[in-house]
Amino acid sequence: MKQVLIINITRMGDLVQMGTLLARLQEEWPGAAVDLIVDRQFTPVASMLNGLRDVVAYDFHALIDESRACVKDAVALYREVAAWARDLHERRYDRIINLTFNRPSALLAEYVGAPDIRGARSAWDGGTVIDNPWMAYFTDIHQIRRINRFNLVDVYAMGGSRPGSFAPLSVTAPAESGDWACRFLSSSDQPHLEWIAVQAGASDVMKAWRPQHFGAALARLSAAWTGGILFIGSASEQETIAQVIQVYREGGGRNAMRNAAGRTTLAQLVALLAQCRLLLTNDTGPMHLAVGVRTPVIDLSVGHVDFQETGPYGPGHWVLQPDLDCAPCGFEQVCPHQACKDRIPIDAVSDVMRHVLGKGPAPTVAPGFRLYRSDVDEDQLGAFHLAAGREDPTIAWYAAFWRRYWYERFSGRPSKRPAPAGSPPDADTASAHAETLLPVLEGLCRRADHIVRLAGQMPVSAHTIQSLQHEQAQERERAVHAGMAAWITRPLTTTFLRDLHQDNVQGLVRMARHHADAYRRWRDETLAVSRLVSTAQRAPKRLSMMTGSPQAVIG
CATH class of the missing domain: 3.40.50.2000 (Glycogen Phosphorylase B;)
Structure with a gap:
């Protein structure tokens, strides 16, 4: 075993x-x-x-x-x-x-x-x-x-492990927690009331939609839906929940309510989520618990949250993201305006809730934000499809390109996911950028190989090696700056930097060889990617990242 x-x-x-x-x-x-x-x-x-x-x-x-x-x-x-x-x-x-x-x-x-x-x-x-x-x-x-x-x-x-068939997230609460949840949500005058869950708070205020927006969206929903609203979260979120309820009441909301924030065990929280028709939430741990009990999630992706990384996994969920050039922002960035929290329209959030509850269509017009529907792609991985709004065409092209490239390189198997159509929107500048960078990488490789040869000579010329390493470092800094400036080269430059510094070797010669290998991989993969993009320009077909040649449609 x-x-x-x-x-x-x-x-x-x-x-x-x-x-x-x-x-x-x-x-x-x-x-x-x-x-x-x-x-x-x-x-x-x-x-x-x-x-x-x-x-x-x-x-x-x-x-x-x-x-x-x-x-x-x-x-x-x-x-x-x-x-x-x-x-x-x-x-x-x-x-x-x-x-x-x-x-x-x-x-x-x-x-x-x-x-x-x-x-x-x-x-x-x-x-x-x-x-x-x-x-x-x-x-x-x-x-x-x-x-x-x-x-x-x-x-x-x-x-x-390895690639394989799609497997959803799964959590299972004890049976006694399910019984407790039924009692908690029961109502003598409305014993069969349906519930939605709401988490308006978050561990980091940067990734939380504004409380007043939650209240207004729920008030708008109440005009079309008569079920109950269940608030979840930690005990520290009671002030946030109070703000939500105040705006909700001022907006005319009259649904039944339960406040479970800070009042449940984790198993009881899971059982409550399993009883709900949907969860409206910021990016939180309970969001993943809801996914694990098959409750549809509506994820409000603001601040430094990137739903592509940590959004609800598998089919049946929805994500709203502001349409801003700075979204998502960096983890260590302090935002002076937090405009992303006001770019997601209240009406759109209400409409998505109504759609999940079977009370209307999903929004199709999305000024200021993007709406995504979660799914499973051709490679049996989680994916998000744009349902409304617009994506930057250059970002969209390179996202699809690098998704296939890394999958095929890391798994050693062809991707069934379609390659991006045609050439990238910045094709001319991208090709010129790669062509300018490649001779620099070639020079770095030659200098690295020279250092390997010197390191193997006896006696070792420490002064000469140090001088070459200093020159190498200066040239590398310029190459890294250039490599990070375009999406055609940035991912490989990022990989190179990590690869270079993961030098788990002992001895001058082995260290020199490790560095030379890192430079060589950077050059070779940059050349391969440049050729793939050039091929896309000449023949806008689906490309195999494993061979670089046009392929028939798979799947």
Whole structure:
């Protein structure tokens, strides 16, 4: 029997998003025993996931606090964790999947040990390396998020296992929680009332639609729907909920209401979501719980949230995103205006709710925002289709191009998803950009090979090597700046930078060879992509990213 250990210790939503990975592991290795390491506070979530043999909990937040406060020295902390993990080490796992990309989790993965470690693991010098291409892509997304079209659910599944048949997220609450939910929502005068759930708050105010907008949208819905409204969230969101209700009442809303925020266990929350017709929400952990119990989600994607990464997975959900050049903004960006929160029209949100409830059509005109419908694509991955609004044609073309390119490169199999039609809107400037960059990359490769030769000579000419490395660094800085300036080269430049610095090798010669290999891959892949784009210009057919030649339509 195969044994797999998953390390996932950061957020509740990340745990729920493992559902497809758990299903895919059973498809790859039927009967595999899968264990999960979580932070102690997330044990209730882990207990509702399907496909786990054992949930192993530890108070990692306390460990981090003790480390920062220097309550114990590093050696003592390491010994405590090593003693706790000794039993895991003795289980002799066949594979470890580390979905927490930090140094402590990398040390833990290396200590427990397995012949196949995917995700973060320790380098020989205590640093962190990531070997699996899908897991490495996860660390690159923040640089290319405008054109990323892989949901993290699929990145986890293909990185931890492999491509396969579509598998939805799944969470299961205990039966007693379902009974409790029925009692909580029951009404003596309206025993069969239908309910919708609303989460108006979020862990980060940057990614929350304005409370007054929630209230106005719900008031507009009440004119066409007589069911109940259930508010969910944490106890800290009571003020937000009060603002929503005030605006709702002022707008003439008269639906029945229940407030469950901060008043349920996690299992009870899951059971409540399972009873609801839909969930209107910001990007939150409960959004993924709703997906896991097959409740349709309407996701309001504002702030630094990118629904392409973390939106509701699988068919049957809807996403509204503001149509702004700055959306989504960067994680570390402090926005002075937060205009995105006012670009999603209140009427549009109400109309989408009415559509999900079977009370009207979905919006087809979308000034100021985009409406997406979630689905499953030809490669059995989660996808979002534009239902209303407009996308930047250049972004749309490169998003489709790179989606196929990475899928075929990482999986080693042809994509069934159609290639973008014709050539990119910036075809002429893109080709010129690549042609200008390629000679620079060729020069970097030659200098890197020269450094390899010098490093292998005895005695080593340290001064000469240092001088060449200085020249290399200056030229590399210019090349990286140019490579990041266009979508035809930015993804490969991002990959190169990560590849270059993941130098898990010892010795001057090996280090020099590692760097030379990184430069060579950067040059070769830039050349291959340039040729693919040129081929699209000459013959606007569907291209195979694996061969670069026009192919017949598949699927």
